[in-house]
Amino acid sequence: ELFGLKDGGTIDGRLLAPLRPELPKLKPGGTYLVEVVIRTLNMGHVFPQGTSDSNEIWVDFEARAGGRTIGRSGALSGPDDTGKVDEWAHFVNVLMLDRHGNRINRRNPQDIFTPLYDHQIPPGAAQVVHYKLDVPREVKGPIELNVRLRYRKFDHEYMSLVYKEQGNVPPLPIVDLCEDKVRLPVEGAAQSVAEQAPPREPLWQRWNDYGIGCLIEGGVGSKKGELKQAEEAFRKVIALGEKSAMADGYLNVARVYFEEGRLSEAVAALNQAQHADPPANWWTVAWFNGLVNAQNxxxxxxxxxxxxxxxxxxxxxxxxxxxxxxxxxxxxxxxxxxxxxxxxxxxxxxxxxxxxxxxxxxxxxxxxxxxxxxxxxxxxxxxRLSESLPPQTAKEPPEWVPVDSLIALMEVFVNTSSPRMARLQACADLCQAIVKYGQQRLVPDKPKLPTLLALIDKCRPIYAQESEESVRAAAAKILGNLHRQTHAIYKPDDLARGQAVQIYTSKHPAAAAAAQAIVIYPTNRPGAPGLKGGENDHAR
Missing domain, CATH: 1.25.40.10 (Tetratricopeptide repeat domain)
Structure with missing residues (x-):
């Protein structure tokens, strides 16, 4: 949906919305942000799901005046809906990388390491896409904005690899999932613009979707979105006074306040959502009340x-x-x-x-x-459950801790017929050995994780069933060490992730721009497909 415009072409510019019934006059020579909203309906999963690394879903935006294109993003490089998509377009996908900073582009999920960005839309949510539009000074008539969400089963990069030997990628069907268009008047132009019906009703839902898109921009819970703009949108929902919308309006205002750390205001908004008629879903209110109470x-x-x-x-x-x-x-x-x-x-x-x-x-x-x-x-x-355990001097483990020695120490500890002191000594020795084991260099054919998980499974019943307090505390100490080492294995390597991202973004400026929390897409980039002098200018 073409929802609105922002004066001056900046995120904090004055919002002119909603388009239809509003039809603001554009100023020749002026700059605007065009606010496009993509909304997900009737699905219980993120959009897209599954093979989001190879599906190609993108937004095609075009602004036209006087029979010519004055702004474009998302055009194709070839004639008749063929070729590659403008790399500076907004893609609704996940751009996934391997650990060497290469895109996962050949259906190789085994190499997935880290996403550069995730532009999937949560179920029942929305996404806001910003386009910078420069209105030509010489424009004399109305400007028509067109936007389409387009889908191609496989992206052009993947198909180029598939058909590398043949040389040419055959045309693939493209489906337009949804589209919207609006015709806007221009100041000083004689030609008027007819009234245009809103793309959908009710009005509160349009404002609500725009607010959600602003709120989760940059990632759900990232606190990087347009929080001020989201609050203003949700306040519009409340101000419209639609009975069925009040709970949503107050609940979403509370979400903004929570993200901003305005906890007392969040509590007040949650109370209003709870007492609306009809009230907000009790489980949603309970969730946010829990988060706010915990923060307080x-x-x-x-x-x-x-x-x-x-x-x-x-x-x-x-x-x-x-x-x-x-x-x-x-x-x-x-x-x-x-x-x-x-x-x-x-x-x-x-x-x-x-x-x-x-x-x-x-x-x-x-x-x-x-x-x-x-x-x-x-x-x-x-x-912390092991803090009551009396101090015990542990034997220094060898420089290289074999798995067999860990298992042997665990067997002594879990043997209920062993003397208590022997079990406590085994605990002390085992904890030292676990730390040393975690510090050992990795051996490709001998992963550590299966050993750690097997030791956890051995020790957990002792913690659950042991009646002797010191032995139970010893079991807690062992489990604490094992889960710490397990967490270290599962935890992503932030340094390696950063290196992979840096390698890719240094070579792909369009992807680097799209990975920012708030992205403004250009519509008059020199050489862009769909513009005069661009890649597919021959087809125009």
Missing amino acids: GNFEAAAANFADILDPKHQPRQRKFDFTRDYVVINELGVTLFRMAQQEDEPAKRAELLRRAVAQFERTLRIEPEDLDAHFWLAQAYT
Whole structure:
């Protein structure tokens, strides 16, 4: 949808919206940002999903006046809908890289290392795309803006590799998933513009979608979006007074306030969403109340909010929702219980809170064994549960720790018929050996992860079932070390990721620009396809 214009061509320019019924007069020689909104409907997954590295989905934007193109982004390089897409177009995809800074461009998912950017749209959400439009000084008549979301099953780069020996890539079908157009008047022009119907109703939904796109720009939860603009859009939703929209308006305002750290205002907006008629979904309100309470240090209230969402008796099954396996909420409950334990002075109560936190993170691992947050917080919680363990001098492990020695020490520890002191000594020696093992250089045919996971499986029942307090604390110490090493393996290498990104962006300026949190796409780039003198000018 062509939603609006921003005066001056900047993100913080005055918003002229919504287009239709508004038809602002454009000034010859003026510069504007054209605000395009892409909205997802009736899907329960991100768009696109699956092979998002090879599907080619992009926005084709064109501005025309007096029979000629005055702005273009997203045109094709060849005639008759063939060739490669303008590399400076907005692509709705994930640009994935391997560890050497090469694009994943040949259906080689085994080499996936890190995304340069992720332009997928969450379910029921929206994306805002900004186009910079320079209005020619000599323009005399109305300007027509056209925008299409286009889809091609395989991108041109991939097909060029497939047909490398043949030399020419055959034409592939292109589907226009949706489109919009608007005709705008120009100041000083004699030709008038007829009224144009809005592309869809209701009006509040158009404002709401624009606000969501602004809010999540740069990534959901990244706090890099247009938060001020999002708040203004959601305030418009509320001001329209549509009864069915009030809950959405207040809830989304609360989301903005939470992102900005305006927690007291977020609480007030959540209360208004909860008391609207009809009210906002209770689980959504509970989620944001939990986040706000946790940020405010009201951990007990936050834990109650998260527990309500996870309670099997409270599931909105008439809507076919079941949050009992939502490990994002499970982890938040675990972290909240951990924070409560940090504030507890009574040792027995503190240990109980830590055990409850452990139970939540273990619950997550039963659903998603590779969850990074669960391993991190288990390392923290188990370590604190081992603080009552008496000091024990450990033997210095060898320079190279063989797996067999780790297994042997674990066997001594888990053997319930072994003397208590022998088990505690095995714990001390094993913890030292685990640290040393984690520091060892990698051997390609001997990965560490299977060993660590096997040791966790061996030790976990001892922690759960042991009645002797010191041995249980020893089991917690071992598990804390094992989860710490496991987390270190699962944790992405930020330095390596940064190097891969730097290699690719140094060679591909268009992709580097598209990877920014807020992107303004040019429409008069010299040599761009679709413009005079561009790649496909011969076809015009």
